[in-house]
Amino acid sequence: MGESTTTAVDGNQLIAKALARFGVDRMFGVVGIPVTSLANRAVSLGVRFIAFHNEQSAGYAASAYGYLTGRPGVLLTVSGPGCVHGLAGLSNAMANAWPMVMISGSCDQKDFGRGDFQELDQIAAVEPFSKFSAKAKSIKEIPDCVFQALAKAGWGRPGGCYLDFPSDVLHQTISEAEAESLLATAAEKFGESEKVLCVQNSQIEEAVSLLRHAERPLIVFGKGAAFARAENELGKLVERTGIPFLPTPMGKGLLPDTHELAATAARSLAIGKCDVALVINLGIKDDPFCLGKSHPWVAAISSKVKDNVSKMEAQLAKEVVPFNFLTPMKIIRDAIAGLGSPAPILVSEGANTMDVGRSVLVQTEPRTRLDAGTWGTMGVGLGYCIAGAVASPDRLVVAVEGDSGFGFSAMEVETLVRYQLPVVVIVFNNGGVYGGDRRSPDEISGPYKDDPAPTSFVPSAGYHTLIEAFGGKGYLVGTPEELKSALSESFSAQKPAVINVIIDPYAGAESGRLQHKN
Known part of the structure; x- marks a missing residue:
């Protein structure tokens, strides 16, 4: 007679099983030691993994995915600096009250305090930015930790939760039967879909x-x-x-x-x-x-x-070239209106770009606008674009970004191309933060007076060529006809594209609402 064998389940697989059992179907992150196997195990169980270039953008994607779907967005990071980079997304979820769970690997428990690879007290690091955190100290604690974090992310006031999995726990094993028993128990304890706050x-x-x-x-x-x-x-x-x-x-x-x-x-x-x-x-x-x-x-x-609408429309009726902010914004508004329903998801960030867009761009369907939000977070753009495309595959995603906001996460255009996501990124390129060198004469002095202003970027930078390096489509526009053509072609194609809109660097001004804060 042959000897019977029992299939072993390690910590990576058990986490993946718990995520899938809870209903997680998307995960965002950056893989590496010690979580690469966890990502692969999750994919094998039907969880789509969207791999980013940095944890910050992946975290913003996870937070926005939680908002768009109503289910916790999940972020996966490596240990130490990966966890720290992911805090941008976790804190954004907390500030906006969006359900999200960040999962990080961590160093071997027996080596903590000895200067182990990427060692960090991650539970302490995330404490100010999460409503709940847990560290699994053995493989048997994994199902409870996962189900509890996912459930609490959406209970009451939604927000961010954190899970810490030491590398030794990821490699521990139990039998398949015991794994299923632990998963069933956790599901019974934490499987409720929502707990809401009641009002008298x-x-x-x-x-x-x-x-x-x-x-x-x-x-x-x-x-x-x-x-x-x-x-x-x-x-x-x-x-x-x-x-x-x-x-x-x-x-x-x-x-x-x-x-x-x-x-x-x-x-x-x-x-x-x-x-x-x-x-x-x-x-x-x-x-x-x-x-x-x-x-x-x-x-x-x-x-x-x-x-006020009459006054705004009178301003929008003027075609100004070189572009101010209003002329291209009206062209974009009209192009989006021509798409009908379902309306695209609009992502907007920047100073002038976002402020003008709030006034000019029209929303007719719910949950179709994503911007800097409660915390005024810059750098969310490409992460939000990817979340929108993954959460609502039937909708085009259109980002209207300042060049400064775009620069935070511009490398993620490669992610757009890699996954062939229907995202058109429109960059309002005015050469810097607020645009141009706006220093007063008394601010231009000292040994580095010949350096570019702290607010300045390379003039007329070729942002459209960045996506072309990865096989996407880039457009450089400076006139109404060029912009209309680029929008028509890119909206019809519904493939990754960047439209580089050259704006007069001295058009617009720093946000009036925020000027006194700077």
Whole structure:
């Protein structure tokens, strides 16, 4: 008789099994010692792994994926510096209240404190940036750790969680039967899909009373309501109450920007004069109440919106060459409108570029705008693009980026080409941070006065050639006709492309809202 054998499961495979059992189907990261096998095991179980060039961009992708899908985005990093680089994404998830789990390998437990390879107390390092963290000290702890982190990432106020797996634990083994038993137990303990925060009825009644007696009420909502998929309830609330609404930038599209009660174009009036604001952070339940009266307030908002839109359209009607920010932004707006539904996911970052884009670019569908968000994070662009393309493969992704924002993660255009993702990156190239050398004469002195200004980049840099190095399509544009042609061709192809839009380096100005902070 032959001797019976039992299949052994190591720590890498058990983590992969736990991720797949919980429903994880995408993972972002950078592989290397000691987590390469973990990535390969996950792929073999049906988890698509998107490999990046650095953990920062991969972390931004994981955080945005959590927002777009409502399920935790997962980031995989190596130990030590890989974990530290990944903190950018983890902290971004916490600041924006998006569900995410960062998984890092770590050094052998027996060698900790001896200067082992990439040694770091990673649990201590992530503590300020995570709502929950756990370190598996043996293979048998893996299922509980994985299920608990994934569940807690989405419970209550969503956010980032962290898992630490020492290299010795990754190489420990147990039998397949024991692995299945541990997975089943963990699933039973932590398999609930959500635990939400509850609000007392008395608090709701108080809020309703305030709104009923308000003369100038306003509904404000943002990405929390978008994450909660609250667009239908919001629509009912606005229609039945007749209250004007103001979306935050990433709340744009929950209700169309073109809605008659949208106060986006009268933001200063709406915020400055409202007497009661209903701020919707996550979602709405129960039937909306009806105020049963019309408001002069609505007429005032509507009048201001029409006036401001008219002024903006007059500015947009002027074709300015060399480009200012408005002329190419209008061309992009019109090209996107021509795509119809499903609308593309729009990614935007930069100073002037993002600020102007918020005013000009129109959102008509929910969760189709990603920008610097709550933390004002720069460098999110390419990571967000990749998350958008992976989360919504039926949509084109269009990034409108300043050259400074693009530079944070520009190498990830190779990732776009490698996975053939339908992403068109439009770079507003004005030669630097805010553009041009804007120093006053008294700031140009000293032994290094002949150096470029701290805000300056190489003028008219060939960003479009970067993607061409990897087989993508690049466009250099400086006129309306060239931009229209590049947008038409790239939008139709739905393949990786970079459009390098040359902007007058002295057009626009530093964001007025932020100028006093610099």
